[in-house]
Amino acid sequence: MIANIAFYVCSIILLASAALVVSSRNPVHSVLFLILSFFNAAVLFLIAGAEFLALILVIVYVGAVAVLFLFVVMMLDIDFAELRSGFQRYLPVGATVGAVLFVELVFVLGGWEFAPQAPVLRFSPAPANVSNTAALGRLLYTDYIFLFQAAGILLLVAMIGAIVLTLRDRKTSRHQSIRAQTDRTVAETLELVTVTVGAGVKEIGILRPKPVDPEPVEEVHHGN
């Protein structure tokens, strides 16, 4: 009973927030609604007995992906009004194509028949006596080890690619040199000056020359 109520409440919030993601005018609001819908989807997973997926959804999607989205939306100067400017113009064409596709899909999926065992299969997501997480782990690390490793290499390629295409060494970028910092002595950096009462800063002579401006930024090919 409680599970049923929770299911309907979460589903309604999920659908509503998903609709608001697409329709809200402010992109930051969109991302926040996205996070809300992720949370509700996680609850649905919990109700279905998939606690591992639920937690992963919260940790990965809310914790990493959605926050990244938020950063992108706030940092990038995207004029969303301009992005939407063609909306009215392309609406008829887009709607026609979408409608045709939809009708075709209805024709195709109209003949859908559920396999007789489907309802039974759906309600036994994990083998008995094994927790959900352990069952997933067994599958991933034994039966699907090849695909799992291949996916890992795929992510490695993505990382190398991102670095290759964007990383540039700048000569003037200010790196922290820990050795220089620890090697500094008090005598090099600190100077004690006796100050007479009432004297101006100029008269004592503790004005230092202005720090030199950094040289103009020059880009260097990484690895060359």
Added chain:
Amino acid sequence: MNWVLALPEIVLSLVAMVILIFGVLRQDDSFFLSSMFALGGFLLAALLVLTTGSGIGYHGQFVADAFSSLVKILILAGAGLSLILSLDYNRHNHIARFEFPVLMLLSVTGMMVMASASNLMTLYLGLELQSLGLYVLAAFARDDLRSSEAGLKYFVLSALASGLLLYGVSLVYGFSGTMDFAALARTLTIPQSASPGLIVGIVFVLVGLAFKISAVPFHMWTPDVYEGAPTPVTAFFSTAPKVAAFALLLRTMATPFGHQLIAWQTLIIIVSVASMILGALAAIGQSNIKRLMAYSSIGHMGYALIGLAVGTPEGVRGVLIYLIVYVFMSAGTFACIIAMQRRGRPLELITDLNGLSATDPALALAMAIFMFSMAGVPPLAGFFGKLYVFLAAVQGGLWTLAVIGVLTSVVGSYYYLRIVKLMYFDAPEEPFDPRPTALSFVAGATGLFTAFFFVFPAPFVGAAQAAAKVLFG
């Protein structure tokens, strides 16, 4: 578990990671050394492919057989030749970075996984691993606007194609209940029993794969990417990934969906005819030789698709022979294109070849051999590729397809022969820069292969025959 079957892939990815660490730790220039290590990795993987046995491993997700071995050797050869071509070009164009061979190695790993895929999930992961490396390689000259454009264009369109492919895979899975190739073949034994949803799924899978081999209606990206990417990357694009995607197409269509031949045969015929016609006609007006090669590759994929459309072991044998010939022919042509340099600036116009026979007779001879071979002039390798495909079409009763193929290759020979005419009968211009040894090596080796293929076709035909038999076994 029979994990040894995937030893070549494992070794390749390990070599890639070792080179990556080596390149990061070594502060100074390590492009040449990394490339040499990568070439060694390719050789080692080829040896392993030849020595590890055949069988099915990883719970039916991975298969090693005569077909996958032949295709893997071909992929490694294409990648190795392209890497040799990149050695001097990358240095001259300031893109000599150690990530280049690393990305190539990982991309080739993906291609080899594609060749061995016997599950729709393996298929997708292999395809993505290959494509992800290719996106970055296409945009590798990141300060060059055209290269970045090529990478971005390929990324966006290819992601769309991958989406369509995944949608098809989900439909196939939903309507048949399995992703394993052998199980799919068993489920789909009777063609009439297939539901329309499954057929739609097969069509979507076909669309996704046709994009990767740049067959017409899905070819739009090819000319721009070929033109924009650095030339050694273009050479790579036109050899190894084409072979891998074609192998995947052959295996997917022949093994799990083989009994559904009537459902997809018409589609393949249409795509094949359209590719042949577009390849022959659109290339005529091109003035940039890389764009010309792009349209030429579209046409060649059309010819090779004839063999698939027949749907018999003879047809598949024809396709494999075509691919063997095409890889070497294409690598050689790009070696000649990379040699087109004056005062350190790479040239790309066809008219830059004017009178090459007077200034550099050896290069002109090599280019002429490749052009005649691409046109399909008899004693050269390209002729045999077309011969076996057309033969299979005639035997399979697809007369119209064979006739259209012959007609379009006559039309297509116009632009190949025009290049020969420019080189031999036009007034010579300023000579090109002296060629690096690596280029001469690749052009010479592939030129000899192309010219003297007719002396020793038997081992290649035999290997292709054995490979084709596996798919229909």
